[in-house]
Amino acid sequence: MGRKILTEHIHIPNIDSFDVYRKHGGYTSVEKALKKMSPENVLDEVKKSGLRGRGGAGFPTGMKWSFLAKGTGKPAYLLNNADESEPGTFKDRYLMEKNPHLCLEGMICSAYALGANVSYIYIRGEFKWIIKIIEKAIAEAKANGILGKNILGSGYDLEIYVQTGGGAYICGEETALIESLEGLRGNPRIKPPFPAVSGVWGCPTVVNNTETLAAVKWIIDNGGDEYAKIGIGKSTGTKLISAGGHINKPDVYEMDLGLPVEEFIYSDEYCGGMLNGHELKAVIPGGSSVPVLPKNLILKTASGEPRLMSYESLAEGGFISGSMLGSGGFIALDETTCMVHNTLNFTQFYHHESCGQCSPCREGTGWMKKVLKHLENGEGKMSDMDMLVDIANNIDGKTICPLGDAAAWPVVSAIRHFREEFDLHAKNPEKAKQTAHPARSIYHAIRKPELV
Amino acid sequence: METATQIKFSDQSLAKIRELITHYPIGKQKSALLPILHMAQEELGNGWLPVEVMDYCAEILNIQPIEVYEVASFYTMFNLKPVGKYVIEVCRTSPCCHRGAEELMDYMQQKLGVKLGENTKDGMFTVKAVECLAGCGYAPVVQIGDHYYEHLTKEKIDALIEKMRNSNPDLHNRITI
Numbered sequence: 001m002g003r004k005i006l007t008e009h010i011h012i013p014n015i016d017s018f019d020v021y022r023k024h025g026g027y028t029s030v031e032k033a034l035k036k037m038s039p040e041n042v043l044d045e046v047k048k049s050g051l052r053g054r055g056g057a058g059f060p061t062g063m064k065w066s067f068l069a070k071g072t073g074k075p076a077y078l079l080n081n082a083d084e085s086e087p088g089t090f091k092d093r094y095l096m097e098k099n100p101h102l103c104l105e106g107m108i109c110s111a112y113a114l115g116a117n118v119s120y121i122y123i124r125g126e127f128k129w130i131i132k133i134i135e136k137a138i139a140e141a142k143a144n145g146i147l148g149k150n151i152l153g154s155g156y157d158l159e160i161y162v163q164t165g166g167g168a169y170i171c172g173e174e175t176a177l178i179e180s181l182e183g184l185r186g187n188p189r190i191k192p193p194f195p196a197v198s199g200v201w202g203c204p205t206v207v208n209n210t211e212t213l214a215a216v217k218w219i220i221d222n223g224g225d226e227y228a229k230i231g232i233g234k235s236t237g238t239k240l241i242s243a244g245g246h247i248n249k250p251d252v253y254e255m256d257l258g259l260p261v262e263e264f265i266y267s268d269e270y271c272g273g274m275l276n277g278h279e280l281k282a283v284i285p286g287g288s289s290v291p292v293l294p295k296n297l298i299l300k301t302a303s304g305e306p307r308l309m310s311y312e313s314l315a316e317g318g319f320i321s322g323s324m325l326g327s328g329g330f331i332a333l334d335e336t337t338c339m340v341h342n343t344l345n346f347t348q349f350y351h352h353e354s355c356g357q358c359s360p361c362r363e364g365t366g367w368m369k370k371v372l373k374h375l376e377n378g379e380g381k382m383s384d385m386d387m388l389v390d391i392a393n394n395i396d397g398k399t400i401c402p403l404g405d406a407a408a409w410p411v412v413s414a415i416r417h418f419r420e421e422f423d424l425h426a427k428n429p430e431k432a433k434q435t436a437h438p439a440r441s442i443y444h445a446i447r448k449p450e451l452v
Numbered sequence: 453m454e455t456a457t458q459i460k461f462s463d464q465s466l467a468k469i470r471e472l473i474t475h476y477p478i479g480k481q482k483s484a485l486l487p488i489l490h491m492a493q494e495e496l497g498n499g500w501l502p503v504e505v506m507d508y509c510a511e512i513l514n515i516q517p518i519e520v521y522e523v524a525s526f527y528t529m530f531n532l533k534p535v536g537k538y539v540i541e542v543c544r545t546s547p548c549c550h551r552g553a554e555e556l557m558d559y560m561q562q563k564l565g566v567k568l569g570e571n572t573k574d575g576m577f578t579v580k581a582v583e584c585l586a587g588c589g590y591a592p593v594v595q596i597g598d599h600y601y602e603h604l605t606k607e608k609i610d611a612l613i614e615k616m617r618n619s620n621p622d623l624h625n626r627i628t629i
Contacts, residue, residue, distance in 0.1 A: 075477075087545045087584040120475075125490065125529045126585055128598035129626075161475040164487045166527025169583065183485035183519075185526040201480055244547035244588035251589050288546060288584075329588065331547050345546045349583050355526075 002255040002269070003230060005218045005238045006211065010098045016133060018140035021101040027146050029220035033109045034154035037220075042113035046216060048224030050236035055081055055172070055209030056287060056327040058311045067196035068114055069204040077200050078111045079207040080121040081177055085169040087288035087349060088329025091240035092210035094252040096123070096130050099214075100137035106213035107160060108147065109220050114206055117157050121210075122177050125165040134162055169353035173401045174207035176355065187355050188401035209327075211240055232258030235310035239328050241270075246334035248272035261285070261307045261314075262299050265332060278334035282417070285314055286326020288346050289406030291413030292339075293323050319413065339418040340425050340432075343411055344372040350407035361404040364395040368411055375422065378429025385415050385422050459496055459508045469512065481513050485523055488512065489530055499539060500531035528582065536571040536578035538616045538623070541595040544581040547588035552604070556592050557581060559606050563613070576617065597623020 004010075014020045021027070033042050047062030068076055080103070084092040096103055103121070111119045123131050138160050141147040149157045163181050165171050171180045175189035178200045199205020215237060219227045228236045235257035244250045247265065249272040255264070264270045265280065274280050283298040284290060301307055302321035307314065314325045333342065351365035368391050374380045392408035399405070415422055424432040461469065469488060476483040488509050489501065497505045506520040513520075524530040531539075542548075542557050557568065560579050564572050571578045587593035590602035594609075601612060611629035621627045 084586045085584055088547055088588050090586040090588050090590075093586050124586070125486070125527070126595055159475075163475075163483075164490060165529075166486050166489070166523075167529035167582075168527050180486065181483055182480070183482035183513075183515075183523065185522055201477060242589055244591065245550055250547075250591070284546075331588070333550065337550060342546055342550070345544075345549050349545050352583055 002253075002259065003238055004254050005230075006095060006102065006214055006240060007099075007252075007254045009102075016098065016100055016137065018101060018137070018144055021099075022144075025221075026101055027105055027108075027141075029217040030105060030108045030112075030146055031152060033112055033220050034152055034156055039113045039115055042109055042220060045219055045224035046110075046113065049215075049219045049227035050224075050231075050234060051212065051215055051219060051227065052235070052311065053209055054211035054215070054239065054328070056086065056289070058325060061208065061212055064196070064208070065110075065114060065206055067194065068206055069197045072204060074203040075118065076114050076116045076204045077206070078107065078114050078116040078119040079174075079177060079181065079200065079205060080107055080119065080210055080213055081172060081174065081207050082121050082123040082127075082210045083165050083169075083172040083177060084127075084210070085124055085172050085353075086327045086329050087346070088242060088244055088284060088331040089287050089327040090242045090244075091252050091328060093127060093130060094242070095210060095214055095240065096127070096134055100133050101141065102214050102217060103134070103210055104137055104141055104147070104160060106216040108151070108158060109216050110206075110208065110213050111158050111160075112156055116206075117159065119158065119160050120163045120181060120200075121160060122163045122165060122171070122181060124171075125167050131162055131164060138162070168355075169349075170355045170401070170403060173403065176401065177207060178205065185355070187357050188403075190400055230256050232256075232308065232310050233312055235312060235325075239309070239325070241309065241328040241330050243271050243330045243332070245330075245332040246275045246278060246337070247332050248275055255309060257308075257310045258313075259309045261309055264309055264330075271330075271332065274332070274334050278336065280332060281335045281337055282333045282339065284323075284329075284331040284333075284410070285309075286324045287329035288331070288349065288410060289402075290324040290326040291319055291322070291409050292342075292417065293321075293413070294417045297321050297417070298323075319409070320416075323413070338376075338432075339414050339421050340372060340376050343414040344369065344376055346410045347372055347407065350403065354403060354407070355401075358399040358404060360395045360398045361407060364391050364404075365407050367391055368407075372411075375425045378425070378432075380426040380429075382423060382426045384426060385419065389415055459504055461491070461495060461512075465491055465495055482515055482519070485509070485513060485515075485520065486527070489520070489524060489527075493530060499535045499537070500533060534571065537576050538596060539578045539580060540612075541580045541582045541585075543583070543585040543587060543591070543593045543595075545584035545588075548584075548591040548593055551591035553592040556594075556604060556606070556609065560609060563609075577613070596627065599623075599626045601627075 009024045051061045052058045168186045170176045171186040176186040180186045195205040280295045284292045301316045311325045316322045347369045351369045354361045356362045392411045395404045396408035472484045473481045510517040510520045568581045592604045593602045
């Protein structure tokens with residue numbers, strides 16, 4: 001059994017209410033931090049924990065916090081990035097919906113460490129019911145003196161406000177989120193200056209993912225050293241993995257970082273194997289932005305070591321034979337999946353979500369979409385594959401924000417690992433359709449009779 | 453102007469907006485734009501944002517109308533043309549696509565006699581394809597009003613449409629089928 005840090009209490013009835021949450025060890029970290037620790041102590045514990053950003057980039061959280069500009073005379077802000085939109089990812093939603101107070105508790109300790117007196121949780125606009133859940137939790141915490149003025153008599157003030165998004169993937173990028181919070185289009189900003197120096201309204205700002213901030217509670221309760229003992233190497237702690245695609249038990253799972261990928265896919269404790277006895281074909285392990293890997297390379301690295309669910313192991317082999325842990329949006333695909341169709345689907349997504357500021361991304365994603373569409377319709381040419389890679393390489397690294405990279409990597413990796421299948425679409429489209437086709441049937445997807 | 457006087461938030465909404473503006477530093481009231489547009493679309497625009505409604509929002513926040521238009525046209529949740537009373541938003545991105553979303557979209561278009569993005573003639577429904585709703589583990593997924601409907605089948609879609617057609621459900625609440 002994997003350890004449960006974020007999801008330990010998630011199945012307790014009414015854990016979303018303040019009283020039940022408090023009874024099960026809720027807000028102990030706020031008491032400890034505000035009464036017994038200085039903000040520097042909190043920062044030190046987070047540094048010691050080795051906690052890394054859970055939104056995708058995996059940047060060390062303590063280090064990110066330590067970049068916050070001091071003595072500027074301007075207020076500092078903590079922004080909780082709950083704009084969860086990366087295809088394959090649905091973990092922050094799960095956490096907020098089931099255990100909203102945990103999300104707030106982590107925010108309070110973190111805001112205290114950063115010296116912020118106002119913090120926003122930016123929730124994607126589609127999560128309308130979750131916004132209500134979080135707003136209720138904020139009201140309860142305020143009514144109980146855990147939020148607001150002079151929290152628990154410590155002299156520390158903090159207000160947390162919900163900010164609603166408008167349906168734009170790009171707002172998960174931290175500078176786009178800041179622009180959106182300012183009431184603007186979600187156009188990412190050129191860095192530097194980084195938000196830690198000049199963020200929302202030109203003030204020092206830290207943006208962290210919801211899961212990252214929620215983990216801070218356990219770290220403060222138990223100490224950074226204890227957290228660092230969980231996991232493997234520089235991948236410390238537990239991670240929420242949102243598993244979807246052609247598996248038997250799609251859901252959110254918490255695991256110690258370092259679990260073998262094979263165990264994650266096939267064990268009944270997690271994904272429970274492939275749906276309806278099908279064969280695993282490919283996995284996108286960290287949300288749509290990360291490179292796709294074929295079965296042999298997701299289960300084992302190129303050097304034959306078992307592949308583990310950790311930042312390092314999933315990245316082993318670089319982009320030639322590796323991928324990334326990303327946001328933990330784990331999409332497993334079976335042998336019926338058409339990789340051209342899947343790549344087209346992702347490219348359509350990035351084309352739709354490109355903010356349009358940078359030409360390589362705005363034009364390149366649309367161009368790739370057209371070429372892939374041709375291929376899928378049996379109108380492709382053998383030279384299309386090289387052209388797709390060329391377009392992708394001319395987006396990658398050439399844009400203000402990482403959306404460009406995220407649009408390029410799925411295309412390049414799919415062609416690298418499934419070149420024969422792409423070629424077949426150009427050479428013999430009819431045969432390509434018979435070999436693999438999009439899993440279109442709803443009934444293909446149903447396993448549990450109670451869900452029908 | 454005649455239209456300007458007709459478009460007005462309820463007192464309750466205006467109070468909510470006044471409170472919302474206190475969430476931001478003084479002079480930064482523009483930050484309230486997205487939340488206000490959501491309110492306006494629902495309360496004043498029958499699910500979409502006519503220019504007059506956007507102009508009214510600009511007036512409330514003391515900003516230029518163009519600042520509202522550029523935001524409303526950027527975010528996909530804001531509709532710039534009329535929509536049906538019930539908007540069914542189908543997630544089409546990969547994890548949903550691989551678990552039946554495409555078939556579901558075909559089915560709904562056929563059932564309601566519309567193409568994606570169109571409104572039914574009676575003004576009841578709009579079917580839209582949207583990008584990832586973060587319901588990947590519970591695919592296929594649609595959003596209707598404030599809620600997601602997951603693990604969908606044709607039968608469940610039939611029941612949802614039936615309910616919307618016949619019993620006028622409040623979309624702040626989950627439709628029970």
